[in-house]
Amino acid sequence: MSLGEPTSDSAPFFSDDSEAEGPEEQGGAAGQRPEEESPSGVSKVRALLTVLILCYINLLNYMDRFTVAGVLPDIEHYFGIDDGKSGLLQTVFICSYMFLAPFFGYLGDRYNRKFIMSFGIAFWSLVTLASSYTPKEHFWALLLTRGLVGVGEASYSTIAPTIIADLYVKGKRTNMLSVFYFAIPVGSGLGYIVGSQVSNVAKDWHWALRVTPGLGLIAVLLLLFVVKEPKRGAIEARPEHHLHQTSWLTDLKALSKNYSFVLSTFGFTAVAFVTGSLALWAPTFLFRAAIFTGEKAPCVEAHCASSDSLIFGAITCVTGVLGVASGVQVSRQLRTKTPRADPLVCAAGLLLSAPFLYLAIVFAELSTVATYVFIFLGETFLSMNWAIVADILLYVVVPTRRSTAEALQIVISHLLGDAGSPYLIGVVSDSLRRTDSFLWQFRSLQLSLLLCSFVAVVGGAFFLATALFIERDRHRAENYVQTDDEPIVVPKSGRSTRVPVSSVLI
Secondary structure, eight states: OOTTSOOOSSOOOOOOOGGGSOHHHHHHHHHHTTTOSOTTSSOHHHHHHHHHHHHHHHHHHHHHHHHHHHTHHHHHHHHTOOHHHHHHHHHHHHHHHHHHHHHHHHHHTTSOHHHHHHHHHHHHHHHHHHHTTOOTTOHHHHHHHHHHTHHHHHHHHTTHHHHHHTTOOHHHHHHHHHHHHHHHHHHHHHHHHHHHHHHHHHTOGGGGGGSHHHHHHHHHHHHHHTOOOOOTTGGGTOOTTTSOOOOHHHHHHHHHTOHHHHHHHHHHHHHHHHHHHHHHHHHHHHHHHHHHTTSSOOOOSSSOOOSHHHHHHHHHHHHHHHHHHHHHHHHHHHTTTOTTHHHHHHHHHHHHHHHHHHHHHHGGGTOHHHHHHHHHHHHHHHGGGHHHHHHHHHHHSOGGGHHHHHHHHHHHHIIIIITTHHHHHHHHHHHHOOSSSHHHHHHHHHHHHTHHHHHHHHHHHHHHHHTTTHHHHHHHHHTOOOOTTOEEEEEETTEEEEEEHHHHHO
C-alpha cells in the first residue's frame, strides 16, 4: 500500500518514517511492499474473522450488562430494595470496569492483546454465572459479583478497537468500527429481550443471568484459536520498531495536550451519562407509567411480568443499527465538504436527541405510543456517536498510545458518566418521592430522568468545541516524530545501539 494509491473519503492515515532506516533497508521494504498482502501480518480472511469475533464478544458484553436492567422490577421485589440501591447495581459494575481500564490499557499497549482479552472474558463468564446463585438475604453478594464482572469488560473494551485499528485504515477502518459498534445497541437490546423473556419462561430472574456465561466461554475459544495478534502500526506504514514505547506518564502528558481527544472524551461522557441512565431506568420507568395510567396491574407477586423490557430492547436494537449507520454515512458525506465532519455529526446527534428524550419522558403519562416514538427518535440520534467517537480517538492518537487513550477515555467517560448516573437518578428519585404511592413512584422517577436532556445539550457543546482542534490534532498524529526520550543511534564497540536522547545529553 503506497501513498500514491487512491484514498477513500476518509483523510489519509500515513506518515513517512523512512528516515529511521538505512538505504538498503528502505530499498528492501520498498521492493517487498507491493507483494505483501497485509503489512499487519494477518491475512484478509483472518482479519475479517477477527472483527466478527470481536463484534460477537462486544455483543455478549452488552447483553450481560443490560440483562439486569431487563429484570430490574423482579430484582427490586426479590430483595426489597429502593431506587438508590437498584442504581448501585449498575454503578458498582461501571466503577470496577472504569478503575481497571487503565491497568488493561497499559498491558494492551505492551503485551499480547488476545491473551489479555481471553483471561478477562473467561473470568467475566465465571463471575456472571456465580452471580445468578445469589440468595435473597445477601444483596451485597450480587453487588460484589456485578462489580467483578467489570474485569472482563475492562480487559476487552480498551483493547479490541486497537486491534481493528491495526488491521484496517481509512474508510475500511471506519466501516469495521461501525460493524463493531453495531454490537453495542444490538447487544444492549438483546440483554433486555433475553433477560425479560428467559425470566418469563423460567418464572425466576436468576436464569436470565445464566445465558451469557456459556456464550462467553465460546468466545474465549474463538479468541485463542482463530484470532491472530496484528503488528502494531504496521498497516499504517509505521511498524512497532519505528514507533518506540514511551513511559506511561509521558503518554498521559501527551494525551492531556491533545485537545481533540480531551474534548471528545468529555462529549462522550455526556453520551455515557444519558445512555447509562436510560439503560437501567427506562424499562422500569415505562412499567411504572403503565401502572400509573392503569394499563397494567402493580407488581405484587414474586414475578413481575412486563412487556416493557421486551419493547424497549427491540427499540434499542433497531435504533442502534440506524443510529450508527446513519452517523457514519452522514459523516462520510460531510467529509467531502469539511474535515471537521466527525465532531459536528456527534454534536448534532446529541443536540437533536435532547428534545426527543424530554418529550418521551413528559408524554409517558399521556400516551404510550407517543412515548415509544420519541424514545425511538431520541435513541437513534444518540447512537450516531458510537463509531465516530472511536474513529476520532484512533486518528488523533499515535498507535503506541491507543490502548492507554482508550483506557483513559473509559475512565473519564464512566467516572463522570454512567458510573454515577444510574445511582444519581435513583437517589434523586427517592429524594423527590413524597409518599410510597404508585403516583409518586412514577412522578419522582420521571422528574429525575429529565436531567438526561440537559446533559445531552452539554455534551453537544463539547463536540462543537472538538471541531475547533480536530484538523490540527489529526495532522500531528499522522506526522508524529518523537522528541522526548526518542531513541537515537550512538556508536558503541563498533555497533549501533539505540539509547534515549536524555542519556546522551547527560
